[in-house]
Amino acid sequence: MLSDWLYVGIFLVIATFLPFVAITLAGILGPKKPNRLKSTIYECGIETVGETWVQFRAQYYIFALVFVVFDVETVLLYPWAVAYNQLGLFAVAEAVLFVLILFAALVYAWRKGALRWF
Amino acid sequence: MGFIQFLIDPVTFIARWLQMLLAGWGVPAGWTQFILFVLGAGALGTGALMFTIALIWFERKLIGRFQDRFGPNRVGPWGIFQPFADMGKIFTKEYITPDGADPVPFYLAPILVVMSVVSLWAVIPFTLTVVGVELNVGVLYIIGIGGIGELAIIFAGWGSNNKYAMLAAFRALAQLISYEVPMVIALLVPVMFAGKMGLNDIARAQDIWYIVLCPLAALIFFITSTAENGRTPFDLLEADSELVAGFNIEYSGLRFGFYYVADFLHAFTIGLLFAILFLGGWRGPFVEQVPVLGVFYLFAKAGIVYFIGNWMRASLPRFRIDQMMDINWKILTPTALVLVMLTAVVDKLIASELLYLQAAVLFVLNVVLLVVIGKVIDWYWAHRPRPKVVATPRPVARYERSSAQSHPGAGQ
Amino acid sequence: MTIMQIIFLITASVTLFAALMVVSTRKMMHAAMWLILVLFGVTITFALLETRFFAIVQLVIYIGAIAILIIFAVMLTRRSMNADVPQVNRNWWLVMVSSLALFVGLVTVMSVWEGFFVTARTAPPGGENLVQLGTALVDPNGFVLPFEVASLVLLAAMVGAIYVAAERKEK
Numbered sequence: 001m002l003s004d005w006l007y008v009g010i011f012l013v014i015a016t017f018l019p020f021v022a023i024t025l026a027g028i029l030g031p032k033k034p035n036r037l038k039s040t041i042y043e044c045g046i047e048t049v050g051e052t053w054v055q056f057r058a059q060y061y062i063f064a065l066v067f068v069v070f071d072v073e074t075v076l077l078y079p080w081a082v083a084y085n086q087l088g089l090f091a092v093a094e095a096v097l098f099v100l101i102l103f104a105a106l107v108y109a110w111r112k113g114a115l116r117w118f
Numbered sequence: 119m120g121f122i123q124f125l126i127d128p129v130t131f132i133a134r135w136l137q138m139l140l141a142g143w144g145v146p147a148g149w150t151q152f153i154l155f156v157l158g159a160g161a162l163g164t165g166a167l168m169f170t171i172a173l174i175w176f177e178r179k180l181i182g183r184f185q186d187r188f189g190p191n192r193v194g195p196w197g198i199f200q201p202f203a204d205m206g207k208i209f210t211k212e213y214i215t216p217d218g219a220d221p222v223p224f225y226l227a228p229i230l231v232v233m234s235v236v237s238l239w240a241v242i243p244f245t246l247t248v249v250g251v252e253l254n255v256g257v258l259y260i261i262g263i264g265g266i267g268e269l270a271i272i273f274a275g276w277g278s279n280n281k282y283a284m285l286a287a288f289r290a291l292a293q294l295i296s297y298e299v300p301m302v303i304a305l306l307v308p309v310m311f312a313g314k315m316g317l318n319d320i321a322r323a324q325d326i327w328y329i330v331l332c333p334l335a336a337l338i339f340f341i342t343s344t345a346e347n348g349r350t351p352f353d354l355l356e357a358d359s360e361l362v363a364g365f366n367i368e369y370s371g372l373r374f375g376f377y378y379v380a381d382f383l384h385a386f387t388i389g390l391l392f393a394i395l396f397l398g399g400w401r402g403p404f405v406e407q408v409p410v411l412g413v414f415y416l417f418a419k420a421g422i423v424y425f426i427g428n429w430m431r432a433s434l435p436r437f438r439i440d441q442m443m444d445i446n447w448k449i450l451t452p453t454a455l456v457l458v459m460l461t462a463v464v465d466k467l468i469a470s471e472l473l474y475l476q477a478a479v480l481f482v483l484n485v486v487l488l489v490v491i492g493k494v495i496d497w498y499w500a501h502r503p504r505p506k507v508v509a510t511p512r513p514v515a516r517y518e519r520s521s522a523q524s525h526p527g528a529g530q
Numbered sequence: 531m532t533i534m535q536i537i538f539l540i541t542a543s544v545t546l547f548a549a550l551m552v553v554s555t556r557k558m559m560h561a562a563m564w565l566i567l568v569l570f571g572v573t574i575t576f577a578l579l580e581t582r583f584f585a586i587v588q589l590v591i592y593i594g595a596i597a598i599l600i601i602f603a604v605m606l607t608r609r610s611m612n613a614d615v616p617q618v619n620r621n622w623w624l625v626m627v628s629s630l631a632l633f634v635g636l637v638t639v640m641s642v643w644e645g646f647f648v649t650a651r652t653a654p655p656g657g658e659n660l661v662q663l664g665t666a667l668v669d670p671n672g673f674v675l676p677f678e679v680a681s682l683v684l685l686a687a688m689v690g691a692i693y694v695a696a697e698r699k700e701k
Contacts, residue, residue, distance in 0.1 A: 011240040060291075070302075070451070096463065
């Protein structure tokens with residue numbers, strides 16, 4: 001059982017190692033001529049003014065929040081889906097109630113304008 | 119006898135041969151397993167990356183044909199050495215690190231992006247006996263590894279110390295996390311039918327292909343996976359005209375190339391996952407007797423889905439960011455939720471002995487739901503808020519014979 | 531020492547070191563990245579306890595959703611970009627002494643409780659039984675009430691957060 005996780009761990013390490021080797025190889029093969037002008041930040045050809053920070057709108061945060069709520073909901077539904085074939089209609093009704101409550105949450109977010117991009 | 123076994127199921131034959139070899143050398147059992155794991159994982163990872171080279175060639179030829187041109191055809195017969203030439207070029211370009219870049223996220227991002235796509239290949243069942251690891255939570259593993267890819271994009275945007283890269287990275291992240299929601303919900307439906315979360319188990323349980331039982335879930339999965347990958351029509355993340363080429367502005371050389379390697383490999387991996395979850399995976403005639411045929415069936419099915427994805431890429435214009443978010447939160451998520459609820463209820467109401475009746479009812483349910491959603495969208499589109507136009511008399515040009523003499527230069 | 535113990539010790543020490551770096555690093559974005567490492571360490575700990583579902587859920591929810599939420603929150607804060615704020619104030623020795631005393635007190639009090647020395651149960655050979663978990667979640671004699679209350683908690687969280695965030699937009 002733990003051998004499964006060992007394989008996943010080995011695979012992740014190898015999957016990180018292979019691109020790292022490729023990038024290092026390309027670093028050895030490529031020219032290295034650092035230049036003050038080459039390393040400046042690209043801003044469509046003009047000089048960068050001010051620190052690198054722009055006012056991020058709260059809309060991004062609201063999208064991430066709605067995503068967290070729906071992610072947790074779906075993860076709670078996965079054990080129910082795995083046990084679906086052994087369950088009766090009553091259990092299905094309970095899960096439908098669960099989904100309906102969160103559907104109501106989605107409709108609330110929609111009506112309050114939380115799902116608008118602008 | 120041994121040769122026939124090798125032909126029928128090469129990978130298992132080699133694995134067993136290596137195991138006997140190592141046991142014969144007196145290596146203890148734990149170390150044997152470890153060495154076999156390392157060799158297997160290395161072969162699979164390297165194989166996935168080498169396969170990308172073939173994918174690059176195939177995609178360029180395909181897109182060329184869609185655009186009524188040949189695609190690469192100079193470097194080798196039919197241009198098959200073109201990807202090697204591209205690799206040679208990109209391996210020898212200089213790495214330029216921008217001023218003030220944060221070194222750890224900047225260097226880590228391209229590696230993480232490729233790692234997240236290659237790690238998906240660990241749980242894919244190539245045939246009934248050949249699979250990296252039969253993780254019994256395979257479906258959630260795929261979602262989780264996608265999350266690592268999203269983090270890589272944030273690292274790229276932050277590490278570049280560039281306003282445009284950060285803006286583009288945040289828009290990309292908003293798109294990716296939004297499209298994960300309908301994908302996770304739609305994936306509940308095959309899990310419900312199979313009763314297991316492992317990919318090989320889902321492939322084994324498909325006596326009837328799930329695309330017949332839940333075509334709407336398959337459609338939602340296909341659309342959201344295309345959006346997760348960042349392919350047209352959802353390729354706002356890296357389009358050249360968007361926010362100065364997206365979050366990979368400050369990358370050069372192979373680091374830049376790896377984003378596209380991950381893109382192409384992910385497109386094919388979507389095909390593989392769709393084939394396993396909805397098209398029966400490695401199932402086909404004579405697969406139990408000759409397991410190696412399963413690999414061909416799987417790659418053929420995945421190739422068809424990949425072709426359809428490329429067809430979409432060559433034909434459709436891209437969406438605006440607010441249109442993309444609207445499609446996700448206002449159309450796909452409610453549809454997925456309603457689909458899960460209805461499928462759960464309907465499946466319980468029909469007895470499971472009448473298998474074909476059940477399949478027919480579920481298919482009809484999906485089609486009816488699709489038609490209803492289409493009608494609702496049409497109704498909303500027809501009744502969308504339009505700006506009020508107050509009609510004022512506008513000057514209208516009219517040709518009148520009586521005003522001919524007031525025209526300068528008209529014949530008299 | 532078995533291999534399992536060595537792997538666990540390495541994982542635990544990396545997790546604790548990363549947790550320490552979360553609170554003591556100067557830039558908030560670096561703190562978010564160290565937090566991702568802490569959450570990954572917790573995932574590996576769950577995997578070492580032979581659970582599959584909980585390790586994957588930790589990866590999906592914490593690293594895939596909550597770490598991203600925290601990164602968005604960090605980016606919304608203007609102060610996060612300037613790193614000239616000193617991380618420790620003048621009374622740091624007093625804080626050290628009191629937290630050490632609290633730690634020693636807690637360990638002394640808990641070591642009289644026999645649950646402190648229990649060893650982890652071994653999981654059945656096929657891994658934990660997801661079908662049993664699913665059945666228990668909707669069983670009327672099981673956990674159906676917490677299951678439904680969880681959905682209400684999620685609804686409340688969404689309503690509250692949208693209310694707070696939207697109010698700021700109208701101002």
